[in-house]
Amino acid sequence: MFLFMANAHLANMLAFFKALSDESRLKIIGTLANSERSVEEIATLLDLKAPTVSHHLAKLKALDLLSMRTEGTTHLYRLNMEPLRALSKQMLAVEALAIEEDDTIHYEAWELKILTDFFEGERLKEIPASRKKREVVLRWLAEKFDREKRYSEKEINSIIGRHHPDFATLRRELIGGALMERKDGIYWRKEAQN
Template sequence: MAAEPDLLEFFKALSDGNRLKIVGLLAQESYSGEVLADMLDIKPATVSHHLSYLAHAGLVEARLQGHSKLYRLRLEVVHAMANRLLASETLPRAAAGVDTGAYERKVLRDFLCPDGSLKEIPAQQKKLRVVLNHIVESFAPDKKYSEKDVNGLLARFHADTASLRRELIGHGLMARANGKYRRL
């Protein structure tokens, strides 16, 4: 059984007029590609293209009946997606999922040199935050660092270690107590 499509893939699959009609027809019963083409008055090649798109998205599956392939809507998948839309955490999570990865990668690509050092400390808060999240990964979670150790690690990123130190603390990523630093 194909994996449940992700939300974006699901929406994309249904964002075409003919695919939506195909899904509507298959919600009723299984049809062959030719019958669908006939019903929708479009070329069999077009239908076949849409069917493979839908199959790829996990929404339809084909079975062989005699000489022709019959396509079935995987209603269980459609229902699972509908249930996900009803769950309050789905949309925020979908957004976070597509968001952070791509955006953070882009920011890091823009600000990091191939050797891992920072070209500059970002002026924009959101970008700075991404960079700081990356930098703080150099520190072990349960270890205490002297200021000298901290500067040593931060110098790999930028010569202005004092600014980085201040920003890490300001953003709540590190804390300082009794002259020792630790990652939060």
């Protein structure tokens, strides 16, 4: 119940491949290769409706493949090449995809004790004052987030809120404890670093 989770590398690559495995999105990247463009412009070029393009842009942006600046009411998107370069490198590291039989988190006996002490089912009774104990609780919380997903602050608050009312403090601790990262109001789970 406290366990499971997939290979981080795999989840990461999967997210990128999914983003790039759509003809419209590849074409969008094509149109943005040379110049920044507005939503409507892309829509006209690809013969799609604006909402469809918005949908795709959001997906690409969630992976940091695009960035956007606004000029009046028009949103101008441009391509970020760095993530593509990174992915290109990662692809050659196939061994990294090799399944690790035991990638699950091992909670040691005392950690389990902390969890059962501070939790009532899924509800966190109180935030531990001691740093060590708080870390255990935070790692448990971090497991509630999918590594491949990107979250808005609202989503983060909602998910944490299921376990404890003071989601603001816990959210900050997740960032401070380097379990999650944030950029431009988007949150995601940080890679495990062992």
